[in-house]
Amino acid sequence: MTAKSGGVERVLEQHQFAQRDKLIPILQQVQESEGYISKEAVLKVSRHLGVPASKIYGVATFYNQFRFSPIGRNNIVVCRGTACHVKGSAALLKALEDMLGIKAGETTADGLFSIEVVACMGACGLAPVISVNGECHAAMTPEKASHLLDQIRAEEKQHAQ
Numbered sequence: 001m002t003a004k005s006g007g008v009e010r011v012l013e014q015h016q017f018a019q020r021d022k023l024i025p026i027l028q029q030v031q032e033s034e035g036y037i038s039k040e041a042v043l044k045v046s047r048h049l050g051v052p053a054s055k056i057y058g059v060a061t062f063y064n065q066f067r068f069s070p071i072g073r074n075n076i077v078v079c080r081g082t083a084c085h086v087k088g089s090a091a092l093l094k095a096l097e098d099m100l101g102i103k104a105g106e107t108t109a110d111g112l113f114s115i116e117v118v119a120c121m122g123a124c125g126l127a128p129v130i131s132v133n134g135e136c137h138a139a140m141t142p143e144k145a146s147h148l149l150d151q152i153r154a155e156e157k158q159h160a161q
Contacts, residue, residue, distance in 0.1 A: 007030065007033030007034045008030050008033070008034065008040070008041045008044050008045070009044070010033065011026060011029040011030050011033055012026070012044065012045070012048045014029070015048070018048070018049060019049065020049055020050075020051055022049070023045070023049060023051065023056065023059055024059065024063075026045055026048075026049075027045065027056075027059075027060055027066060028065070030045065031065075031066060031067065035067075035070050035071060036067040036068060036069055036070050036071065037060060037066055037067065037068055038068075039068075042056050042057065042060075064118075064119075067105075067116075069105075069106070069107060070107060070111070070114075071107060071114040071116070072107045072108060072111055072112050072113040072114035073111060073112055073113075073156070074112060074113050074114075074132055074133055074152050074156075075113075075114050075116060075132070075133055076096060076113060076114065076115050076116070076130055076131070076132050077115075077116045077117075077118055077121070077130060077131040077132075078092065078093045078096065078104070078115065078116070078117050078118070078128075078130050079118055079120060079121040079123070079127070079128065079129045079130065079131075080093070080117050080118065080119060080120075081118075081119060081120030081121065081124060081127075082120075082124075083124035083125075083127040083128075084120075084121075084124070084127040084128040084129055086127070087127040087128045088128055088141070089127070089128040089129075091142060092128050092130070092140055092141065092142055092145060093115075093117065095142035095145060095146070096115055096130075096142075096145055096149075097115065099145070099146060099149055100113050100115065100149070102114070102115060103115070104116060104117045105117075112152075112153070112156060113149070113152075121136070123136060123138065126138035126139060127139070128140050130145070132148065132152070
């Protein structure tokens with residue numbers, strides 16, 4: 001997802017007379033439009049709703065659906081549900097973080113990868129599971145993850161030529 005200019009303004013235009021009770025839907029639309037919720041977006045929403053920016057951050061950080069930095073072109077979502085945990089998702093997450101040099105919630109400097117963690121993907125029978133750009137990968141191991149990252153890098157390099 002890439003930020004689109006004027007996305008926040010378009011969202012706020014749709015909510016001209018909104019009040020505090022529309023904060024979450026507005027934040028959801030801003031994130032959908034922009035790919036994440038920037039500091040600038042928080043300030044614009046704050047002015048629009050008459051709600052302090054600190055309150056907006058308080059609400060947005062409570063829900064793990066909101067991001068405050070852009071995600072990578074390849075967003076890796078790691079399931080940490082019970083079945084995935086039992087089958088090794090903690091080691092898988094650590095391996096991904098080590099391979100990419102980032103922590104969960106971060107994006108690589110080149111913008112190629114980001115890592116997110118979710119409580120459950122609902123694919124318990126396939127544990128441990130990760131998703132890359134919405135595509136599910138079952139029975140993942142650190143070794144399989146390494147091969148997958150290599151494959152994605154090769155595809156990215158091929159598309160760049």
